[in-house]
Amino acid sequence: MELVLAIVAGSLYACGLYLMLRRRLAQLIIGLSLLANGSNILIFAAAGVTRGQPPITEPGAVATASFADPVPQSLILTSIVIGFGVLAFTLVLAHRVRASAGSDDIDAIRMDGD
Amino acid sequence: MLLVLPIVVPLATAIALQFLPRRPGLLRGVAFAGALVILGAAVVLFARVLSEGIQVTRIGSWPAPFGITLVADLFSALLVMMVGIIGTAVTGSSFSGVDPRREALGYHALIHLLLMGVSGAFLTGDIFNLYVWFEVTLISSFVLMSLHRTRAQLHAAFIYVALNLLASAFLLTAIGLLYGQAGTLNLADLARTWPERRTPALDAALSMLFLTAFGIKAGLFPLFFWLPASYHTPPAAVGALFAGLLTKVGVYAMIRVFTLLFPDPANSVYSVLLVLSTLTMVVGLIGALAQRDMRRVLSFNLVGHIGFTTVGLALWTPAALGASILYILHHMLVIATLFLVAGVFLRQRRTSDLPSLGGMYRTHPRVALLGMVPVFSLAGVPPLSGFIAKLGIVAGALEGPHYWVGGVALVVGLLTLLSMARVWDEAFWKPSPTESAAAAPSPVMLAPIAALAALTLALSVAAGPVFEVSRRAAEQLLHPSEYVRAVLGGD
Numbered sequence: 001m002e003l004v005l006a007i008v009a010g011s012l013y014a015c016g017l018y019l020m021l022r023r024r025l026a027q028l029i030i031g032l033s034l035l036a037n038g039s040n041i042l043i044f045a046a047a048g049v050t051r052g053q054p055p056i057t058e059p060g061a062v063a064t065a066s067f068a069d070p071v072p073q074s075l076i077l078t079s080i081v082i083g084f085g086v087l088a089f090t091l092v093l094a095h096r097v098r099a100s101a102g103s104d105d106i107d108a109i110r111m112d113g114d
Numbered sequence: 115m116l117l118v119l120p121i122v123v124p125l126a127t128a129i130a131l132q133f134l135p136r137r138p139g140l141l142r143g144v145a146f147a148g149a150l151v152i153l154g155a156a157v158v159l160f161a162r163v164l165s166e167g168i169q170v171t172r173i174g175s176w177p178a179p180f181g182i183t184l185v186a187d188l189f190s191a192l193l194v195m196m197v198g199i200i201g202t203a204v205t206g207s208s209f210s211g212v213d214p215r216r217e218a219l220g221y222h223a224l225i226h227l228l229l230m231g232v233s234g235a236f237l238t239g240d241i242f243n244l245y246v247w248f249e250v251t252l253i254s255s256f257v258l259m260s261l262h263r264t265r266a267q268l269h270a271a272f273i274y275v276a277l278n279l280l281a282s283a284f285l286l287t288a289i290g291l292l293y294g295q296a297g298t299l300n301l302a303d304l305a306r307t308w309p310e311r312r313t314p315a316l317d318a319a320l321s322m323l324f325l326t327a328f329g330i331k332a333g334l335f336p337l338f339f340w341l342p343a344s345y346h347t348p349p350a351a352v353g354a355l356f357a358g359l360l361t362k363v364g365v366y367a368m369i370r371v372f373t374l375l376f377p378d379p380a381n382s383v384y385s386v387l388l389v390l391s392t393l394t395m396v397v398g399l400i401g402a403l404a405q406r407d408m409r410r411v412l413s414f415n416l417v418g419h420i421g422f423t424t425v426g427l428a429l430w431t432p433a434a435l436g437a438s439i440l441y442i443l444h445h446m447l448v449i450a451t452l453f454l455v456a457g458v459f460l461r462q463r464r465t466s467d468l469p470s471l472g473g474m475y476r477t478h479p480r481v482a483l484l485g486m487v488p489v490f491s492l493a494g495v496p497p498l499s500g501f502i503a504k505l506g507i508v509a510g511a512l513e514g515p516h517y518w519v520g521g522v523a524l525v526v527g528l529l530t531l532l533s534m535a536r537v538w539d540e541a542f543w544k545p546s547p548t549e550s551a552a553a554a555p556s557p558v559m560l561a562p563i564a565a566l567a568a569l570t571l572a573l574s575v576a577a578g579p580v581f582e583v584s585r586r587a588a589e590q591l592l593h594p595s596e597y598v599r600a601v602l603g604g605d
């Protein structure tokens with residue numbers, strides 16, 4: 001399972017970086033969100049996957065070796081929420097940039113001057 | 115309790131600002147009062163840390179490695195105090211007028227949210243929480259930057275957003291890998307357990323990921339290009355806030371995480387950081403000399419001087435790191451003042467293009483005298499704070515095996531002097547190219563600049579004691595056992 005997740009995370013990083021190197025605003029944003037999702041999967045895989053076990057134990061019971069770790073799940077949840085908010089903002093910003101530049105080519109964004 | 119205040123006060127202020135009636139005077143007053151309360155809390159916190167040692171608060175009373183802890187050691191407390199100072203100056207500068215459209219869109223609340231994010235990043239003792247505070251800071255700075263709809267500001271904001279999101283992805287990746295191996299996110303717990311759990315390969319990968327993530331945020335060479343492309347576009351007060359606080363959050367995170375996770379000065383990441391820091395200094399200052407717009411000159415100076423603040427970490431001696439901490443304090447004050455000074459020119463002459471400025475010394479000598487303090491302090495003219503901080507770094511570098519860094523720092527100091535002399539000459543000294551005499555800047559506008567300039571002078575006069583404190587802060591950072599004991603308790 002870890003191997004599959006590692007391959008998925010790696011592919012997401014590769015696709016995300018490839019898209020970020022393209023010259024279109026939309027592709028840049030999709031690339032950024034793929035990159036964020038890649039890191040989410042990576043957190044999940046790196047922390048170890050436990051199947052079929054709840055991330056909680058009975059009160060008073062001693063945790064067995066195979067119980068699922070709730071921390072990475074909450075980390076991922078947090079970063080999904082943050083990522084979603086930031087993505088929404090970036091989309092609106094990109095929309096306005098496209099409207100003002102009249103093109104969604106990144107080179108139309110002037111780094112210098114007015 | 116005290117530790118929570120620098121985070122809760124700006125949050126409460128921001129919420130209150132959203133619900134208050136939209137009368138400019140009221141909003142500005144509340145925003146300023148909120149910043150003053152932050153400053154007060156930060157000063158009390160600093161006094162407490164200075165007298166009683168490291169302060170720790172466990173959020174929700176969860177015991178240390180499990181819940182989120184807030185920790186204030188000397189370094190954190192000093193920087194939180196700077197958040198209060200710069201927050202007060204920036205909210206104070208809004209009394210001289212803010213674009214009404216910005217004000218209606220929640221300008222004051224956003225400034226307070228930004229202050230909350232920065233204070234949170236300085237105080238947290240949990241690495242994932244650090245990521246969350248980074249995101250709080252980022253999203254409020256994104257909105258502050260793109261509130262305006264001029265073309266340049268929008269485009270600059272987009273570059274800024276895209277590169278900072280990339281940095282966040284790097285940081286998240288590093289945190290995920292770190293958690294996978296260490297099984298904890300508490301920084302003190304990491305410092306204790308990481309030496310046993312680390313593998314050389316993971317150590318190398320993590321240090322590079324952290325270096326890239328924090329390097330983008332701090333503006334290290336070769337990751338700084340977003341900074342001069344975006345910092346000169348927002349209004350002066352926002353520029354002062356960003357220049358004073360945001361890049362320093364990256365520097366702070368780098369120093370905090372590296373001293374706790376990679377406490378071996380032989381780690382190859384420090385050689386990389388040393389080279390990158392010196393290159394940042396040189397490239398930043400050469401870039402500054404090539405610019406002719408005052409705010410762009412300042413942006414490049416900001417980049418160049420980030421090198422001074424990270425070089426102490428790379429040299430890894432209490433003297434050098436202490437000097438770097440002093441440099442951070444000095445630079446936060448001075449660069450924020452200079453951005454506010456640029457704001458005065460923008461208001462008066464509608465431009466910050468250096469060749470079209472001038473004549474200030476002849477028409478308003480008092481204003482010029484005020485501008486002289488930050489300009490000459492950044493340039494490193496003795497006896498001002500910039501000279502003392504630079505002297506500390508050069509002395510720190512000459513003690514160790516990397517004495518060539520001292521030479522580079524001296525050359526860069528000379529380049530800074532050249533760049534600042536040009537700003538002084540073009541903006542204040544030379545006769546004005548236009549005939550019309552500009553109106554005198556209002557005292558309300560000058561008050562925050564005067565306050566910051568007075569603090570710069572105070573920092574220069576009290577440089578001895580402050581240097582002593584920052585050296586103690588550096589000792590705490592380089593020997594984290596005190597930090598670990600304060601957070602985790604016991605042994």
